[in-house]
Amino acid sequence: MAIIVRIDVQLARRKMSVGEFADRVGITPANVAVLKNGRAKAIRFSTLESICEVLECQPGDLLEWEPDDVEA
Numbered sequence: 001m002a003i004i005v006r007i008d009v010q011l012a013r014r015k016m017s018v019g020e021f022a023d024r025v026g027i028t029p030a031n032v033a034v035l036k037n038g039r040a041k042a043i044r045f046s047t048l049e050s051i052c053e054v055l056e057c058q059p060g061d062l063l064e065w066e067p068d069d070v071e072a
Contacts, residue, residue, distance in 0.1 A: 004064040
């Protein structure tokens with residue numbers, strides 16, 4: 001199972017830089033990179049709430065579930 005984080009799509013739609021986004025959310029640019037690259041193991045709801053507020057979106061706009069490949 002893989003959860004895909006689509007922050008980059010939302011940033012592009014708003015023409016917002018990673019630095020501005022990180023400042024407004026209150027996280028480091030390095031942590032934004034961890035989220036964008038799919039290396040995050042968890043995210044706090046308070047951080048997710050801040051991200052949604054800054055990007056004016058819903059959690060479902062940021063997160064997508066992709067099933068594992070099923071081998072026959």
